Amino acid sequence: MTGIGFELLKTDGRARRGRVSTAHGVINTPAFMPVGTAATVKAMTSDAVKSTGAEILLGNTYHLMLRPTAERVGQLGGLHRFMNWDKPILTDSGGFQVMSLSDLRTMTEEGVTFKSHLDGSKHHLTPERSIQIQHLLDSNITMCLDECTPFPATEAQAASSMRLSMRWAKRSKDAFVERPGYGLFGIVQGGVYADLRAESVAALSDIGFDGYAIGGLAVGEGQETMFTINIRNARHAHRDRPRYLMGVGRPSDLIGAVRRGVDMFDCVMPTRSGRTGQAFVRRGTINIRNARHAHDERPLDEECGCPACRNHSRAYLHHLFKAGEMLGPMLLTWHNLHYYQDLMAELRQAIEDGRFDEVAGALEARLNEGDI
Numbered sequence: 001m002t003g004i005g006f007e008l009l010k011t012d013g014r015a016r017r018g019r020v021s022t023a024h025g026v027i028n029t030p031a032f033m034p035v036g037t038a039a040t041v042k043a044m045t046s047d048a049v050k051s052t053g054a055e056i057l058l059g060n061t062y063h064l065m066l067r068p069t070a071e072r073v074g075q076l077g078g079l080h081r082f083m084n085w086d087k088p089i090l091t092d093s094g095g096f097q098v099m100s101l102s103d104l105r106t107m108t109e110e111g112v113t114f115k116s117h118l119d120g121s122k123h124h125l126t127p128e129r130s131i132q133i134q135h136l137l138d139s140n141i142t143m144c145l146d147e148c149t150p151f152p153a154t155e156a157q158a159a160s161s162m163r164l165s166m167r168w169a170k171r172s173k174d175a176f177v178e179r180p181g182y183g184l185f186g187i188v189q190g191g192v193y194a195d196l197r198a199e200s201v202a203a204l205s206d207i208g209f210d211g212y213a214i215g216g217l218a219v220g221e222g223q224e225t226m227f228t229i230n231i232r233n234a235r236h237a238h239r240d241r242p243r244y245l246m247g248v249g250r251p252s253d254l255i256g257a258v259r260r261g262v263d264m265f266d267c268v269m270p271t272r273s274g275r276t277g278q279a280f281v282r283r284g285t286i287n288i289r290n291a292r293h294a295h296d297e298r299p300l301d302e303e304c305g306c307p308a309c310r311n312h313s314r315a316y317l318h319h320l321f322k323a324g325e326m327l328g329p330m331l332l333t334w335h336n337l338h339y340y341q342d343l344m345a346e347l348r349q350a351i352e353d354g355r356f357d358e359v360a361g362a363l364e365a366r367l368n369e370g371d372i
């Protein structure tokens with residue numbers, strides 16, 4: 001398979017330290033991938049994202065097909081050139097965003113028809129069209145078009161939804177243009193039902209993909225259920241291919257999922273909550289808008305090397321948010337992404353040193369230290 005390369009460098013229990021190689025560079029795993037929905041990681045320049053340590057970022061088929069359209073981005077040389085990001089890019093296939101963003105959508109065997117949340121115009125997304133859009137975007141890692149089964153769902157609903165996604169996975173694979181350094185990931189569905197999940201892993205393995213994503217989670221099922229499903233999926237899915245847990249998560253979710261063998265993660269929490277004033281720090285979370293930070297001269301996190309923590313006090317960041325200054329969301333986004341990358345770097349090092357349980361345990365204990 002020309003696609004993308006994956007080297008499994010070290011394991012410590014089920015935790016894995018690996019490396020994914022693509023046409024635009026290498027991704028050290030376990031990896032956190034910042035979300036850059038509309039060709040921008042909101043409030044961050046490409047250089048700022050790079051300075052956090054991120055080695056790959058995510059784009060969205062749904063948003064970019066609506067604006068500025070995939071054809072426009074393709075015409076301008078693809079997403080890397082369009083947003084001046086020369087490292088790897090992964091794009092989602094659009095199914096999840098259609099279900100969570102657009103209204104008036106109809107699902108058929110063929111694909112999904114929906115109205116744009118921007119201007120109400122009508123659009124049609126099929127596996128073939130989604131793969132073509134991601135090719136026009138020049139995405140290094142393309143995701144199959146799938147249906148993220150709603151939660152909760154009965155076993156019968158989850159079964160028919162998963163089986164549709166498996167038929168779409170085959171159509172996605174048939175439409176994908178194989179190129180060295182570019183890959184296609186299948187997405188496991190099956191709701192919270194173990195045997196449906198196993199059926200989905202088997203179906204995807206028979207088709208053959210460069211990597212396997214665990215879909216249908218982080219949709220309200222809760223951490224324990226997510227971990228339980230995740231263990232089963234991780235055990236079944238190929239040892240020698242990357243595993244991507246979609247939509248996960250908070251720092252404690254990341255630590256727990258790395259422990260259970262996951263290699264790649266995405267989540268809007270660090271960026272979205274950063275913009276609202278929520279900072280993730282080694283001892284938990286801080287809502288900078290809270291009055292108690294108004295006179296606090298300490299940085300968000302003494303151990304953080306980001307521009308917010310090196311140059312500013314909590315009092316200043318509190319002021320920026322109260323004053324509605326755009327520098328506030330910029331600095332908190334920057335801090336959160338920097339912290340997430342530091343966390344992943346610490347987990348990679350712990351696996352390399354064979355100290356994952358000890359390091360992860362200490363990190364989890366600090367996250368619950370309380371009042372900060």
Ligand SMILES: CNc1nc2cc3c(=O)[nH]c(N)nc3c(CCc3ccccc3)c2[nH]1
Nearest residue numbers: 058059092093096148215216217218246247
């Ligand atoms: C927040 N929780 C969450 N659960 C998800 C489940 C699925 C799923 O079952 N199928 C697909 N295709 N995507 C999912 C996503 C979106 C992840 C994403 C966002 C932005 C850019 C690139 C990728 C999810 N996100």
Ligand SMILES: [Zn+2]
Nearest residue numbers: 304306309335
């Ligand atoms: Zn910081």
